[in-house]
Amino acid sequence: xxxxxxxxxxxxxxxxxxxxxxxxxxxxxxxxxxxxxxxxxxxxxxxxxxxxxxxxxxxxxxxxxxxxxxxxxxxxxxxxxxxxxxxxxxxxxxxxxxxxxxxxxxxxxxxxxxxxxxxxxxxxxxxxxxxxxxxxxxxxxxxxxxxxxxxxxxxxxxxxxxxxxxxxxxxxxxxxxxxxxxxxxxxxxxxxxxxxxxxxxxxxxxxxxxxxxxxxxxxxxxxxxxxxxxxxxxxxxxxxxxxxxxxxxxxxxxxxxxxxxxxxxxxxxxxxxxxxxxxxxxxxxxxxxxxxxxxxxxxxxxxxxxxxxxxxxxxxxxxxxxxxxxxxxxxxxxxxxxxxxxxxxxxxxxxxxxxxxxxxxxxxxxxxxxxxxxxxxxxxxxxxxxxxxxxxxxxxxxxxxxxxxxxxxxxxxxxxxxxxxxxxxxxxxxxxxxxxxxxxxxxxxxxxxxxxxxxxxxxxxxxxxxxxxxxxxxxxxxxxxxxxxxxxxxxxxxxxxxxxxxxxxxxxxxxxxxxxxxxxxxxxxxxxxxxxxxxxxxxxxxxxxxxxxxxxxxxxxxxxxxxxxxxxxxxxxxxxxxxxxxxxxxxxxxxxxxxxxxxxxxxxxxxxxxxxxxxxxxxxxxxxxxxxxxxxxxxxxxxxxxxxxxxxxxxxxxxxxxxxxxxxxx
Amino acid sequence: xxxxxxxxxxxxxxxxxxxxxxxxxxxxxxxxxxxxxxxxxxxxxxxxxxxxxxxxxxxxxxxxxxxxxxxxxxxxxxxxxxxxxxxxxxxxxxxxxxxxxxxxxxxxxxxxxxxxxxxxxxxxxxxxxxxxxxxxxxxxxxxxxxxxxxxxxxxxxxxxxxxxxxxxxxxxxxxx
Numbered sequence: 101x102x103x104x105x106x107x108x109x110x111x112x113x114x115x116x117x118x119x120x121x122x123x124x125x126x127x128x129x130x131x132x133x134x135x136x137x138x139x140x141x142x143x144x145x146x147x148x149x150x151x152x153x154x155x156x157x158x159x160x161x162x163x164x165x166x167x168x169x170x171x172x173x174x175x176x177x178x179x180x181x182x183x184x185x186x187x188x189x190x191x192x193x194x195x196x197x198x199x200x201x202x203x204x205x206x207x208x209x210x211x212x213x214x215x216x217x218x219x220x221x222x223x224x225x226x227x228x229x230x231x232x233x234x235x236x237x238x239x240x241x242x243x244x245x246x247x248x249x250x251x252x253x254x255x256x257x258x259x260x261x262x263x264x265x266x267x268x269x270x271x272x273x274x275x276x277x278x279x280x281x282x283x284x285x286x287x288x289x290x291x292x293x294x295x296x297x298x299x300x301x302x303x304x305x306x307x308x309x310x311x312x313x314x315x316x317x318x319x320x321x322x323x324x325x326x327x328x329x330x331x332x333x334x335x336x337x338x339x340x341x342x343x344x345x346x347x348x349x350x351x352x353x354x355x356x357x358x359x360x361x362x363x364x365x366x367x368x369x370x371x372x373x374x375x376x377x378x379x380x381x382x383x384x385x386x387x388x389x390x391x392x393x394x395x396x397x398x399x400x401x402x403x404x405x406x407x408x409x410x411x412x413x414x415x416x417x418x419x420x421x422x423x424x425x426x427x428x429x430x431x432x433x434x435x436x437x438x439x440x441x442x443x444x445x446x447x448x449x450x451x452x453x454x455x456x457x458x459x460x461x462x463x464x465x466x467x468x469x470x471x472x473x474x475x476x477x478x479x480x481x482x483x484x485x486x487x488x489x490x491x492x493x494x495x496x497x498x499x500x501x502x503x504x505x506x507x508x509x510x511x512x513x514x515x516x517x518x519x520x521x522x523x524x525x526x527x528x529x530x531x532x533x534x535x536x537x538x539x540x541x542x543x544x545x546x547x548x549x550x551x552x553x554x555x556x557x558x559x560x561x562x563x564x565x566x567x568x569x570x571x572x573x574x575x576x577x578x579x580x581x582x583x584x585x586x587x588x589x590x591x592x593x594x595x596x597x598x599x600x601x602x603x604x605x606x607x608x609x610x611x612x613x614x615x616x617x618x619x620x621x622x623x624x625x626x627x628x629x630x631x632x633x634x635x636x637x638x639x640x641x642x643x644x645x646x647x648x649x650x651x652x653x654x655x656x657x658x659x660x661x662x663x664x665x666x667x668x669x670x671x672x673x674x675x676x677x678x679x680x681x682x683x684x685x686x687x688x689x690x691x692x693x694x695x696x697x698x699x700x701x702x703x704x705x706x707x708x709x710x711x712x713x714x715x716x717x718x719x720x721x722x723x724x725x726x727x728x729x730x731x732x733x734x735x736x737x738x739x740x741x742x743x744x745x746x747x748x749x750x751x752x753x754x755x756x757x758x759x760x761x762x763x764x765x766x
Numbered sequence: 767x768x769x770x771x772x773x774x775x776x777x778x779x780x781x782x783x784x785x786x787x788x789x790x791x792x793x794x795x796x797x798x799x800x801x802x803x804x805x806x807x808x809x810x811x812x813x814x815x816x817x818x819x820x821x822x823x824x825x826x827x828x829x830x831x832x833x834x835x836x837x838x839x840x841x842x843x844x845x846x847x848x849x850x851x852x853x854x855x856x857x858x859x860x861x862x863x864x865x866x867x868x869x870x871x872x873x874x875x876x877x878x879x880x881x882x883x884x885x886x887x888x889x890x891x892x893x894x895x896x897x898x899x900x901x902x903x904x905x906x907x908x909x910x911x912x913x914x915x916x917x918x919x920x921x922x923x924x925x926x927x928x929x930x931x932x933x934x935x936x937x938x939x940x941x942x
Contacts, residue, residue: 383776390780397787417791425784432777439773476783478897479790492892678875685875705871 108173108252111161115202115252118154118209119242121147125212125235129228141224144231148216151238152209159206162251163193175199175251183652191276197416198251200279204396205241207280207287212238215291215316222312229298230291237290240423248416274334282327282354286392288320289357292364293389296382297431300438305382310372313385315745317368321361322736328354329729337691342622342700342717344613344725347496352475353395356468360388363464366514370457374519376448377458379439384461386435390428391468397424398475449521456514463507470499501617508568508610511603512575534574542567549619549720554637558618565614572607576600595742602735605728612724620719624704628711636718638699639663643671645712653677653686658703658712662692674703674714698722807834807914808898815865815873815887822888827914831936832860834908835884835924836896838868839876841904847923848880854929855883859937863887866896866904909936 125147132140162175166189171177179199180192194200212234219227245251292313299309331351336344345351364384371381397420448454473480477491516530545566546559580600583592625633625640633640644659655677662669672690679686689702697720704713807827814820827834835851837844855861863884865873870889877887890896899908909918917936920928 379773386776394783421784421787421791428780429777429784432780436770436773436777439770476786479786483786483789676871678879685872687871705874 106161106164108161108165108170108254111158111165112250112252114154114157114161115242115246118151118158118205119239119246121151121154122235122238122242125151126232126239127235128232129235130232133225133228133232138224141228144228144235145216147235148209148212148231151235152213155202155206155209159193159202162199162202163190165252166190166193172254173251174253174255177255187273187276194279195275198245198249200283201241201245201249202251203280204283204287205238205245207283208234208238208241208290211288211291211320215294219312226298226302226304229301230294233294233297234290237294237427240427244416244419244423248419272334272338274330274338278327278330278334281323281330285320285322285324285327286354286357286395288316288323289361289389289392291316291320292361292385293431296385297434300382300431300434303438305371305378307372307375310368310381311745314365314368314372315740317361317365317385317388318736318740321358321365322733322740324354324358324361325729325733325736328358329726329733332729333726336722337689339687342689342702342715342719344616344722347474347493349398349475350395352471353391353398356471356475357388357391357395359464359468359471360384360391363461363468364388366457366460370454374448374454376454377461379435380461382435386428386431387468390424390431391472393420393424393427397421448519451517451524451527452521453514453517453519456510456517459510460507460514463503463510467500467503467507470503471496504610505564505568508572508607511606512572512579515599515603516575516579530575534571534578538567538571538574541570545570549615552637553619553621553718553720560618562615562618565611565618569607569611569614573604576604576607593742593744595739595744598735598738598740598742600735601738602732605731605733605735607728608724608731609728612721612726612728615721616719616725620717620722622715622717624713624715626707626711627714628709633714633716635716637664638669638718640701640716642712642714653679655688656703658714660690660701660714662699670699672699672701674701676703693723695723695727696721803916803919805916807908807910807916808895810888810890810895810898812895813889815863815870815877815889818870822886824914826886827862827910829912830860831909831911832862832885833933834862834864834910836864836866836899836901836904836906836908838866838904839872840868843923844905845880847905847925848883850925850929851883852881860885864895864901865889866901867891867893909933 125144128140128147129142129144132138132143164170165173165176166180167186169176169180169182169189171180175196175198179196180189184192192199194203212231215227215234216231219230222230295309295313295316299305328351331354332344335346336342364381367377367381367384370377397417474491474495513527513530517527542563542565546562549562549566550559583596621636623633623635627633627640627642629642629645631642633642639662641661641663642658643661646657646659648655648657655675657673657675660672660674662672670692672692674690675688677686677688687702687704689700691701692699697718700717700719702715704715706712807824809824811821811823814822833854835847837847851861861884863886865887868889868891870891873887873889877884888895893901899906905923907920907924908916911917918932920932924933
């Protein structure tokens, strides 16, 4: 009964109604705000809720088609299969272009309804314009779905008996969660964008505006962080190559909005607390969302070929490009016209928290420019007649790694400085002593590591990593200690702990990534049953190999006993799988993980005479990458939960009181 | 006013990016075929799919009329195309494969399972040769004469109909 009720046709109609409501939502409140019609302005809220209802209904219908194996629907037939476990049938809904776009629209509706329901404190004119802008974005994507990528299309006259199956690479639990989380982050950036545009329309870029934008920016940034780290985790343990970040265009498309929104979070603080960087902050809000749209364009249009671009189509690309130029072009024009109103009056000295936040923003912006240039380089070189040339990881690492370390060094400086001015004497007291101490820590740490691994590949970068990270840890530790001296643990605001945790997380991620690059070792070996191999002080004994079958794949499983200094540590069982539904062989790496090191083995192809190609990795501290990611996201979450964002009215603060002694604002 | 001018800078940058993207879209599938026809196949030096140590280059292609087929294991349409390539190969057409942006192990297993119609397969993991050729997806097929000049390009699946319409004439002309 459910099945018949939630038919693809109902979904199609719900999508049409939802998009029509979005048209009203985009027009009425905006028109009302200019003609003074309060009724029209108030309609924004109910329209936003109505839109959410119908888009959700459409999504339910598509999910239902997947769960009930309705292969008359072309999109279902292309991406699902009766043998698929039920949770993969559900995640297959967003495994390709049409469904993931529907998810995009659904998430936009969720954010819009959240703004409509949670923003009681906002002035009606401001709220109605914000909702109208979100409505217009929803119209753009709704029509995109309906006209170029309808997921509800049926196959006539002969529906296939069974579907083509989901790519085995995508049959993974992390992949169920990765796209929705990433989209929550991407699309969530539409909210600060809409806030910025309606503030520009009113010419009111003030601390109240910054205060309203902050929790939304933080929330979407948290989702984006979790999404990106989850994706990298998936790449690490599922792809079987032992890497964690590949500078793939699709990865870059998610990294760019993340970098810009990180900058945005920080400049919003300065704009709220000190009234500085206001035009810059507005520009960042526009950029953050623009880069989300650009990411969608790059992934969906197929102008850059990538492993992820399974559905590329120039016509769709043209539509997104048109939409992109209308949205971003008009926002930037508005910015250029209204810009002069935003010039800030406040002053600050050359060494102050403002300056350090500005430096943070500059570094992040340069990093975005580097990534953007690298990602688009094939297009640029092609346009200038040089042929399509892609730049690879060497280019990105060359620029990105030093920038990361510089950024890391400024984190504790910005955290500990006061607004307005901080004396050079205080600054130097932070720098000299902890620096010497961290140098010692770095030396001891890297030599211990070299001893443990046996053959450190790059002891200089291990030293630099350990030094910088330990310096940041010390500085943050001292800061917490000083704050606790002046206050008690429970009196410090939650956002302060959020800030500490997130920044420690950045240091932990850098630790993991730096040591992965400097001290991680790998080796390709040829082994048969009974052979030994040695890597990084570990002994690998190939004890057995088995062939067997599971319900939907055949597999070959090797058994390798790992020991160190004569003691057996673990038996690892890497696999190769051949799925019946696809010709692709999957490598299932076997990992013995821990906080201090991962041992990672992937089984390669069979060689002559029962020998196998096997890749061994020993990666110290690699898990710190994702541990840090978890800390960053949790820190962001704590900051969102801070009670000051739940106050209905903004309490005017005395800016003069914000000296070094007071509790810092995150 | 200089300040006003600076405020327009982001817009200008964006306009430049849009023009770039637009021209990239225009360039995709429509124009490239004609741009490459009549020109020499690009130079390259890449490994053989079956061996990490053996390098192939332009000279390995030239000498006879060949089809160059771009494929990958992640490409569903390639699987559909495969049986027809097998048929062509068994009727004596020389086919060279470019395994595009793929995993070596997966690609080898693919050929083992479905059969190997290729004289040799070039392993283009990073897509560098693909970029030189202007490949925008898989499958794609190029027809190259004995001097290594590209005669024809087909984007998408090659089947009996396409063969008769677009390719067979070249083989009739050369008397093969």
